[in-house]
Amino acid sequence: MSGMGGIAVLALMTLGAASVAQPIAELPLTSATLLRNGESAELAPSVGRFGPTQDSVDLPGAQQLHSQLQWTCEGIAEGDYVLGLPMLAPQYFTVGEYLAGRVHLYLNDERLLWAGHTEPRKPEDAAEKGLYQTELRTGARVHLSPGDALRVVYAHPHGAVTVGALQLYSAPPADPLVRLSSPDWGRPQTVWLHAWLEEAQREGETVRQPLALVNPGSRPRTFTLRAEAKDHVQRVLLDSTQEITLSPGERMTQTFELQPGDSGRARLAITAAAEGVWPDVRLSRFYVSDRTQGPRPNTCLNGEWQMCYVTGAEPGDAPPADAEWKPVNVPSAQPNDPGHCAWYRRTFPGPPHVRGERIVLRCGQVLTEAWLYLNGQPVGHELHGSQPFEVDLTPAFRPGQANELLIAVRDWLSYSPKNLERVRRGEAPIYKDSMIDVAGYTGAAKLGIADSIWLEARPAVSVDDVTVVTSVREKQLRVHYRLVNRGATDQPTTLAATVREAGQIAKTLPGATVTVPAGKTAEVDLELPWADPKLWWNDDPHLYVLQTDLRPRDGAADRHVQRFGFREMWIDGIRLVLNGTPVKIRSAWASGASGLYQASEQWKPEERLRAIWDWQTECIHHRDHQLTRTHNMAGVEEACDIADETGLMIKLEVEVSQVSFTFDQAFWNAALAAEVRAIEKYKNHAAVVMWSAGNENMWGWIYQGEAAKTLGNRWQIKIAKAMREADGDLMGGWEHHALHYPRELNQFPDLPNGAWWGPLDGKTVVPYSMGPITLGQKPLTVGESFWPATLRHPFGETLLIGDDAYLGGSFMWEAWIEQARYFLNGFRDVEFALIDTYVPLSMLPPQAVVLKxxxxxxxxxxxxxxxxxxxxxxxxxxxxxxxxxxxxxxxxxxxxxxxxxxxxxxxxxxxxxxxxxxxxxxxxxxxxxxxxxxxxxxxxxxxxxxxPAAAIRVPEGLTLSVYDPLGETAAMLDRLRVPYDRLRGLRAPREGALLIGRDALQQAPQGPWREALETFVKGGGKVVVLEQSEAPDFLPVPLTISKDRRMTMAYVRASDHPVVAGLGDQDLRWWTPDQYVSVGNYRKPVRGS
CATH class of the missing domain: 2.60.40.1710 (Subtilisin-like superfamily)
Structure with a gap:
């Protein structure tokens, strides 16, 4: 970092000699009001931290109400000012990297952006010796009038910042500034409203939910407040819109009443929005309870369990007698470093309302293999616990009594007999070595109960599975049922199905009667024409509910509900089509927009759902997401369920990721089975519009010989036919191209030219690692692009911003985003149907004009x-x-x-x-x-x-000799009327200068001309060598030409050389007519001067 600091100082010094600018006025801290936690606090400035006579005050971080200083402009002349704010920083680069973004300046509640800051220094006369001092500055002058309010807000929940008095300058100070990089993270955010949901109160069937609202500003704030509540089956519980005005500093509590109903789940969503500020404020609260009525009552078993690790490769038939039990919240994945096996236990009473002919345990995710015991009886074993599964507890369940549930878990060892043997011998396993089944990264280093766990009662004859298929093109609804009879006798059964919208019947499907054999299943197919359904769109995610009632001849009736959206996606030429409309989809998978990471920190079901909802809506409304990929993740039911409502489209991907190639057919059968299991689990989710058959699998296979390539491709196509997504287009075998990192700066540094692919003519072929791409034949999609590490910070960034890349992280991010902008324009130029990238999606405005x-x-x-x-x-x-x-x-x-x-x-x-x-x-x-x-x-x-038109001025007394076998350079000089002596052979001229023409050395002439030129130069002569296709072999240092490199941007390095006299960096980029500045670049010498 010390080397980077030296470069930053050098860059600053080029702006002018360092000097301390003097303000014409200041707003002292003693005239400010300090607000902490929304209340006025005693302001006791510290003296001396900035210098002997300068005051300072600390603004601490806060989760809800940000700390702030507020001044009222009094005693200053009305006029235009540049504003400065002294500040302390812990490190040289932290000012630009993050502090400047956390310290907001507001004039009458309108945010003013900082344009730069003075060089951070450690003055010797300051009491604070360990921190750097700097001053943030606005750019354009700001008009101030008496009575105006200026506020400094520390808009961050953690840490603190030390600031001084606001400085007022009548003109931009002359002291050197470091400009603040402004990478395109989206629109600047404004802290305009504080809002949070307080503890809800329940009275019988009614929930009263208080909402706290605080205006942190200096002016009245008017905004629109919308509250919407729905239950799980989309019945509207609350729909309220009101206009509210809060006075400066005013706090208000709004209370919403709703009745969550009997679906087991309700959701309240709050949105506050006002003109001229961004972003809007979004909050949510979920209310989850046991279902106590109906044919499928349930109870949640989340909460505190006990857990113990087991050494060795097997958990055994029972926990060890000397087990060290510890409390653990379920769900929560645990590390597998202490052991590859573990036991969980919990004793729970059989709830009075959970009674039925069958008792089922529904597990969202257990990593990775599970054995289940209830009251000492083995009740189930699940080899693939990473996806949701169910276990029938009926034979061992004790209604109304205490029940002890034991679950033994093991990580992925069963999927690799070789690794299982390693652990038995006391050795460490090698992940992905000699696999016979698929283990994803989710379970590589974790084990345990990782998702919610529910106890549910069901009738003996019940709906075991339903598949809802909607066709926009055929205007048809199709439903496929699998009914199960867990009883001892055959059961004639009637099936009645209705489609409900907001709780009301929208459609009634044809009825059916079927006999379900004892201990077996029966299947039923229903169809319904539907000419005008309300379609599910990502920006209008309308959901229906399929309610199915089963009535067997004997025993309890069943009621099954399945949410679905009426939508269909297909391919037409090079386009993706959703519901008959061509779409181009934006995604940023690295943001984890599904919300699963946020949910993993929670164990209460309502908090897990809230975390997912909040992050999905943040990504949709504030980060421009339309889709997310569940990258190599299993157990995503909660995320898909919430996405059905938020409208976040999902490309579902499970654990078949970067697999090690094998010829073992058992592995490939297991991989295909894993993908099919995923389809079965998530097929009815409206949000799941694409399926990913795996992540970067063929990248490894392609280098392992023709047999591996052939077999791997064949299996990948099988998987893709199930999942509809794969690597490349599987060497021509699939319907569209799914690309990763197809065009990056390290391969195409000549921007913007290198960003363009070519015409969509069905003939232009572009190379790609997984097979050539013919443009215009199939849709193009990119699933990953612009991973920051590919730039090898800060070296890649120097291509775009030169030495500014060494001024700190914000400049590197600026260049990273800027280079991505060119490549994104290139993706859009060849009409990528899906763009999934690391960079902020604000760079992809849906309506845009691109300058090529x-x-x-x-x-x-x-x-x-x-x-x-x-x-x-x-x-x-x-x-x-x-x-x-x-x-x-x-x-x-x-x-x-x-x-x-x-x-x-x-x-x-x-x-x-x-x-x-x-x-x-x-x-x-x-x-x-x-x-x-x-x-x-x-x-x-x-x-x-x-x-003006170029005019060549020939220096008086110029004696120019030209060696130009091809004649191109001589012809140019003739057109410009430059006098010269054309040499027939290469030799040193007697006087003046020698110009060696373009490609004059393609076939180097014979003779002692090299020595003659060296003597000529040492005697004060000048030799200029124009563009050559081969590196000259007579220069003071050996040079190598990178023949395939063309550059559109270059930088002045030897600024004292007469060849570049008067030129700046801006003069060495994007030359007309083809944008190129250099062709056939010389590699930088490793020695010489």
Whole structure:
């Protein structure tokens, strides 16, 4: 880090000599009001931490009500000011990396953004010796009037920040600033409302839910508050919208009443939104209870259990007599370092309401193998516990009495006999070695009860499984039932099914009568034409409920409910189509938008659901997600269930990930079975619109010979046919391309050119690691892209921002995002149907205009060709207008183009821009706006430089010799009327300078010219060597040409060399007409000067 600090200082010093700027006024801390936890607090400034006479105060982090300082502008002249805030920082780079984003400045509740900060220093006269001092500064001057309110808010829940008095400057100070990098994380956030849900109160069937609201600002705040509550079967329990105005600092409690009902689960969602601020405030609360009525009563067994580890490879038939039991909350996955096996136990009373002909234990996830014992009797064994499963407890269950449930667990060892033997010998296992079954990363280092566990009563004759198939194209609903009879006699049974919407019957399916044999199953298929269902969309996730009533001749009746959404996705050409509308889907899988990671920290079922809901809605509404991939995860039922309601589309992927190749047929059969199990578990979830057959499996197989490639591909195609997603297009064997990291900066550094793929003509072939891609034949999807580590921080970033990459993490993130922007534009140019990336999805606005050329310096007086891509990735048509202007000191050109665009359409728009003739270099601003309904939805701006026509001035007395066998360089000099002496052979001239023309050394001439040139240069002569396809062999240091490298951006390194005199970094990027600055780059020498 010390080396990076030196570079940062060097960069700062280039801005000018360090000096301390003097403000014309300040707002002292003694005139401020300090608010902590929403209440006025005593403000006792510390003296000396910034210097002998400067005060400071600490603003601590807070979970709900942020700490803040507030000033009222009094005693200062009305006018425009640059504002500065002194601050202490623990490290040199932390100011720009995160502190500047946590310390907000507000003027009359409008957030002002910091533009830069002074160099962090440790003044010797400060009492605080261990921290760096800096001053945050605004950019443009801010107009202040008497009575205005300025607030400094520490908008972070943890830590603290030390700040000083606000400084007011009449003009931007001259002292050097480090600009604050502003990577595109989305719109700047405003702390405009504090809100939280307090403890709910239950009275009988009614829940009273208080909501606390606090206006942290200095002005009244008016906002819209919406509360919506539904139960699990989508009955509306509450729907309220109201407009609220809070005075500055006012706290209000709103109480909502609802009756959660008998579905076992209800959800309250709160949204507060106001004009001119972002983001909106979203809160949720779930109310989960036992179902005490109906044919399937249940109770939750989550909570405190006891657990003990077992050494060795087998858990045994009973816990060890000397077991060391410890309390543990269920669900929670535990590390398998202490042991590969464990026992869980819990004693629970048989609830009075859980009575029925059968008693079933429903397990969301047990990692990974489980043996279950109830009251000393073995009741079940599950080899694949990572997915939801059920165990029939009926023979051992004691209604109304105490029941002891024991569950023995083992991690993935059963899936590898070789590893099982290793552990038996006392050795450590090797993950993924010699596998006969699939073990995902979820269970690699964990074991235990990892998801909720429920006890449920059922009739002997019941619905065992239902498959709901909706077809938008055929306007048809199909339902397939598997009915089970756990009784001892055959049962004639009637089946009645209805589709319900918000609790009301929307459709009635044909009835059926079937005899279910004793101890066996029976299947029933029903169909229903449906011309006008309300469709499930990601932005309007409408759910229906299929309610099925079974009445056997003898015994209890069953009622089964299944939620579903009416939707269908298919492929048409290069597009994905959802419900008949082409779609282009955005996803950022690395965000974990499913919410499963957030839920893993909770054991209460209502808190698990709340954590998932909150994170999914955060990702949808504040992070622009439309889809997420459950990357190599099993046991995702809760996430899918919530996504059905939030509208987060899911590409479901389980444990077949980066598998080690094997010829063992048992493994491939197990892999296929694992995928089929996943389909069976999650098939009815409306949110699951895509299936992933595995993650990066063929990447390993491809290097292991033709036999491995052939067998692996054949099995992968089998899996893909079940799951509809795979690596590449399986060497041409599948319906679309599923790509990972297809185009990255380390392979294509020549941006923007390297980001473009080619025309969608059905002929252009692009190489890819898993087989060539013919553009325009199949949909393209990318599942992972722009992993930050591929840039080898900070070296990759220097390609875009030069030495600024060494100014700290925020600059590296800025460059990481900027390079991704070019590649994302390239993905959109070849119409990727799904883009899944690490970078923020705010970079993919659904309506956007993309400028395909980046060159920015031109000769005036000519027509300039520009190419635009216009995207409408909404699921509705749009009438858009492209409006462009070119402005110098006035508008010198402009035009508009009207576009009628279909959903998910790309239109390519060519433009011809008339550049005005100029007499001197002139700055011009080219602005391109995309409008809908007269409102700007996206815009791009470029600063151009217009130059007068080039004129070559030949230095007086120039003696120039030219060696140019090809004649191209000589012809150029002739056109420019440059006098020269053309040499027929390569030799040292008697005087002046020697110009070696382009590719003049392709076939090096014979003779002692190398020695002659060396003598010539040592005697003060000049030799200029133009572009060569082969590296010259007579230079002071050996050079190597990277022939395949072309660069569009370069940087001035030897600024004192006359060749680059007067040039800056901005002059060495994006040269007209092809954007390239260099071709055939010389690798940097490892020695020499």
């Amino acid at each position: 050329q980046e060159d920015r310096a031109f000769v005036g007086g000519q027509r300039l060709h520009r190419d635009l891509n216009v995207h409408n990735d909404l699921r509705r048509p749009a009438d858009l207008t492209v409006r462009w202007t070119l402005i110098t000191d006035r508008q010198v050109a402009g035009d508009e183009v009207a576009l009628a665009m279909a959903p998910a359409e790309l239109k390519r728009v060519p433009l011809s821009v008339a550049l005005p003739a100029v007499r001197e270099p002139t700055t011009a601003t080219w602005k391109v706006e995309l409008l809908e309904g007269g409102e700007v939805v996206h815009q791009e701006t470029r600063d151009w430089t217009l130059h």
